Amino acid sequence: MSETTKTTSASDKKLLIIDGHSMAFRAFYALPAENFATSTGQHTNAVHGFVSMLLTMIRQQKPTHVAVAFDLDTPTFRSLEYTEYKGGRNKTPEEFYGQIDLIAQVMKAMNIPSITLESFEADDILATMATRGEEAGFEVLVVSGDRDAFQLITDRTLVLYPKKGISDIPPMDAEAVETKYFVRPERYSDLAALVGETADNLPGVPGVGPKTAAKWLNLYGDLDGILENAESIKGKVGESLRAHVDNVTRNRRLNQLRHDLELPVSLEETELVAPNREEIENLFDALEFNTLRKRLFDLFAADEDEEQPEAAVFERLEAKDAGALGDFIAAGQGAPIAVQLAVTAAEAVGVALFREGKAIWLELAGLDEDSEKVLADFLADAQAPKIFHDAKLAKHRLIERGFNVAGLGDDTLISAYLIQPDRRSHELVDLVQYHLKYTVPVLKPAKKGELDLGLTADLAEPTLAQAQAIFDLSAFLAIKVAEKHAAQLAAEMELPLIDVLFDMERAGIAVSRERLDELNAHFTGQVEQATKEAYESIGHEVNLSSPKQLQVVLFEELDLPKTKKIKTGFTTDAESLQDLLVKTQHPFLVALMAYREAIKLRQTVEGLLKSIGDDGRIHTTYAQTVAATGRLSSLNPNLQNIPIRSEEGRRIRDVFIVGEGYETLLTVDYSQIEMRIMAHLSGDEGLIEAYESGEDLHRYVGSHVFGVSPAEVSSEMRSKVKAMSYGLAYGLSSFGLSKQLKISVDEARTLMKDYFARFGAVRTYLRAVVDQARKDGYTETIFGRRRYLPELNSSDRRLRDIAERAALNAPIQGSAADLLKVAMLKISQRLREGSYKSRMLLQVHDELVLEISAGELDAVQELVTHEMSQAADLLVPLDVQPGIGKSWHEAEH
DNA sequence: AGTGTAGCAA
DNA sequence: ACGTTGCTACACTG
Structure with a gap:
């Protein structure tokens, strides 16, 4: 600065x-x-x-x-x-x-x-x-x-x-x-007259651009010179000039x-004088400009006082020794300090600390031993509150440098998410622009081919500004979070969860590279076989991964019946291919479907192989601020969508194994969590009775919907009510239900009618959810997590319908997410307090995967199942299912 | 680099 | 138009 x-x-x-x-x-x-x-x-x-x-x-x-x-x-x-x-x-x-x-x-x-x-x-x-x-x-x-x-x-x-x-x-x-237009400024108007100005609706001489105009001007001196010599200019352009002299003289008159x-x-x-403070205050109050107000007054205050460097909004210190750093921290007297890292090539190289009006910058490479100790103590001090933007990521970067972090005061990423869970980006720059209305500098990562010099000194200024922004944002968002009743959720659920997720990510899950290699070869063989058969069946090659090329083959060459229309033509998705197969029995379809299945699995396997870390384990990253309902998401790689439904795909779960030094994997999942939440939220006597009876839910529901005894519920009846039950939580229509069950819309409508005749409170509840959300602007989970859905009042039918379905689903999916988060916090706490070596590895929405240390299985299983089933007190019991095995597949049940 | 299609999970 | 929430891979387009 x-x-x-x-x-x-x-x-x-x-x-x-x-x-x-x-x-x-x-x-x-x-x-x-x-x-x-x-x-x-x-x-x-x-x-x-x-x-x-x-x-x-x-x-x-x-x-x-x-x-x-x-x-x-x-x-x-x-x-x-x-x-x-x-x-x-x-x-x-x-x-x-x-x-x-x-x-x-x-x-x-x-x-x-x-x-x-x-x-x-x-x-x-x-x-x-x-x-x-x-x-x-x-x-x-x-x-x-x-x-x-x-x-x-x-x-x-x-x-x-x-x-x-x-x-x-x-x-x-x-x-x-001159560099840009090849003429001196005094001739620019002449040039513009010749070229014309689209923005002013002033056409010039067609065919004459800045280059030609500049050439003439330099040749004949000025516009008058050109017009005097117009007759002697040869070629098409000369002709054009002579034909449009009127344009040119008019343009010149107008642009003068x-x-x-x-x-x-x-x-x-x-003359620039001080602003009228009162008027500015009133005006900026009305305009709701807060950071601009500060900038404005700072600017004029700085003018009055030459002592103060006007560009510096805060006092910047450079940590040259442990004393300076120690003083900076101590002088804060335990008030929160914002921490922002400067990162190059995924490595922390500098730290900016900010507290009210003061900031300090440390280059990690140049830290002496004493300063390093002061910094380490500060970061690890649970009593010294720190504010981050994306604390989990910062913790990873810092632990790689040997720094432990405790004492998390706030995370602006989390606060921003809680007040706007539907927002797609919560990047610091965007948030500061959006909430505080100023622009914070960003460090552009070196582009490919560009050398990342990583000049640490250049990082100081932007990183300090970011630390200040985090500090400002934290204060600003804290108010919003409180207004939106999300403070408790932040303090008791999301912020503590950061540490739990950090530990899980850091632990990773062991995989067998050998089994992955085998599967890779296996699926590759299937891909090749299917490719060969596909080519043979149509007599030529085609890129089987290209929907566009497939459309040509299917609907032009083979002239198969048209499928559902999509933006680019007709769909070639699995469901449509299956329909086409039933209709035509064409062998190409069989090969294509086999290709699709095999290549998908091979991609999954390849992706996993690429993400194996140096420790032989796969470390996913959990995104805590992505899913608008409150769910986590998993990325790099996504371990929440590992195949399980098909027998072939399920084999991939066999590569996730118990790590060295541990005895077994333990999986525990909730059974029918969303249906149970639906029973609770709706208070439907029938559904609650179903869960208390101990009877299979869908069999129970089926017997009531179809008016037969539970034993008489056929598998067809059962699958119908199952689809119906689950569809309800997603805003399923009779049309959608008919499509899924391949029955007529009338039949689907009858099914829904019969369903609601027995479980009417469900319908009442679902309607109430949307009504309430339309009125209040948001839905709410059992734990008070809100999702804002302004489009419920949109005049656009399509947007409104989408918002309605989101409103139906959010309390159910969100409450389930909350439940598991609560359970995870409890489990983490009890594992720590009990000094267990066993640890949580994965979360898959309704399931936890743990790695169990020798001799701890019984206690940990008891602990986990207990905390999961007691995560909330609902009107129905929360049933959980444990499974044990050396691999994730084995532990599945 | 962004969009569309497809397919995997809960 | 017609069931939610996600992530990733690929082809194709600018």
């Missing part, structure tokens, strides 16, 4: 003059409108971006005078001369309305004059102001997104022209214009900016 402060003598005057509309538009398109709105619905993205841009410019360029020029809605001398001027532009987006006026209000509060002039454009005001400024001996900076401004460039006037968005606005000088206007504001009145 050590920006060099240019010393400017008092006599140096600098005028910053801004094209208000064009910059507001840039800001509008640079920032997503949906992220910037007040609670009353007024969009503020253009206002926010504009003010942010202005503050940055004032900070960087240090102008002594500032003014903003705006266009008026009334006609200008240009539109009067040429009615199509600036025609054909898209309509102003609705979200932009009112934002210009708000910007003008902010300018007023900042004591920056807004200049408008009847029948002239902002560009003419810029030109006039620039000329006045130059005459008075000012340096001039013109900020505009309109290229016409380039004609204003001189040795004393620069144009700041945004490349894209509002953060990248490099100054253009004469050199820059006026330098001589009578302006309502004098140069002296544009």
Whole structure:
């Protein structure tokens, strides 16, 4: 944060003059409108971006005078001369309305004059102001997104022209214009007249681009020179020029900016003075700008007090010795400290610590022994609260460096997830932009082929800024979390779970590379066999993995009946292939289906082989903030979708084995967890009775739906009610049920009717869930986890239906997820307190896999089954099923 | 690099 | 249009 402060003598005057509309538009398109709105619905993205841009410019360029020029809605001398001027532009987006006026209000509060002039454009005001400024001996900076401004460039006037968005606005000088357009700025308008300007609806000479125009200008001096010599220009372009002379002269007249206007504001009145604090406060309250307010006041406060380095929002320390670090930590007096790591090549190389107003940066490579000890003690101190963004990842990076972490005060990743579980990204940069409305610097990972120099010194500044952002975000989100009643969930479930998941990920699960290799060979053989048969059956080769090529084979060459339509034609999915097989008996289909099954399994096996770690184990990563319902997800590799349903696929579970030093694997899973939760939430007497009777659930339900005794429930009847029961939790329709069971819609409807006649409270409950969610805006699990579903009130039928099904499912799936999380926390705690060596390895939504140490099986099995079945007190018992074996397959039951 | 299709799990 | 929540692989497209 050590920006060099240019010393400017008092006599140096600098005028910053801004094209208000064009910059507001840039800001509008640079920032997503949906992220910037007040609670009353007024969009503020253009206002926010504009003010942010202005503050940055004032900070960087240090102008002594500032003014903003705006266009008026009334006609200008240009539109009067040429009615199509600036025609054909898209309509102003609705979200932009009112934002210009708000910007003008902010300018007023900042004591920056807004200049408008009847029948002239902002560009003419810029030109006039620039000329006045130059005459008075000012340096001039013109900020505009309109290229016409380039004609204003001189040795004393620069144009700041945004490349894209509002953060990248490099100054253009004469050199820059010449490099880009091959002419000096004073000839730019001539060039533009020849080329034309699409944005202003000013066609030029067809066939003439900047290159040709520049060539002519350099040849004939200026536009008049070209027009005088128009007859002597040869070829198609010469012809084109002669045919469009009118365009050119008109363009030139219109793009000539006026330098001589009578302006309502004098140069002296544009002097930059302190803002009107009260007005800013009121305005920013209404606009709900909080970080901008701080930036604004910091900026002007820094101006008043030369002592304070204005760019530094916080005081930055560099840990040169253990004393400095120790003092920094001690001075915090136990208040939370934000911790952010700088990581290169998956390795932590630096640490930024932030507490209120102060930050410290440590390079891990350069740490002396004493400092390392101070840092290690701080990180491992359970009484020293630390704030991370993604604590689990940080813990992995730190333990690899020999640092243990305890005392987790907050994790902004978790907080952000709990208040917006449907959000797809919870990356720090996005969250800071979204919630705090400022931009935090990110470290771009080196691209492929680029050398990752990993200059640690360059990491300091962005990492410190990130640590500050985490600190700010934690405070901000804590309020939101409390407002949304998620504080208890965070403190008692999600934050403690981080440590449990960290341990599971670090443990990993042992695999047999030998068995994986065997399976790989086995499935590869099947793939080859199926491929061969497929090719033979159609007489040529085809990429069996390409749905597009398969469509050609199936529906054109073989002319098989058409399947369900998809975006790219007709589906070739497994279900449709099966239908086609029944209809046509074509041998290609048999081979293709065999190919699909075998290659899928081989991919799974290959993926597992690639993820075996140096310790011979596979370490998945659990994502705690991805599934909107509260479930975990597993990635790199995904161990929550290892095949089990097909006999062939199931063999893959045999490669997951008990590790060395352990005796056996133990799996424990909930039986019918979601149906039990449905019974509990609905309070349906019939379902509760079913579970208490000890009878097989689907048999029991079937006997009531079909009016027969349990013994008389046929397997067909049983599978129907089973599909029905499970479908309910997903918002299944009679159409969907009929499709799944391959029965008529009428029959499906009858089935549902009969079902609800016996288990009516289920229907009542499901309807109530959606009603409540529509009213309150969210669904809730047994443990109070919320999922927000604003689209329940959408006018778009499709979106509303999707939201309704999500609403039906979220409390059920989410409560099941909560239950297992509670159980995992208890199990982890009891394993630790009992000093067991046995440990949890995997979680698969309703199942836990543990690795059991010699002699601990009975106790641990008892402990696990107990904690799982007692995770909550429901209206129905929670039944759990243990299994034991040397492999995951064996332990399955 | 992003999109679409497909298929595996709970 | 018609059952939820995920992850990964591949082909194909810009």
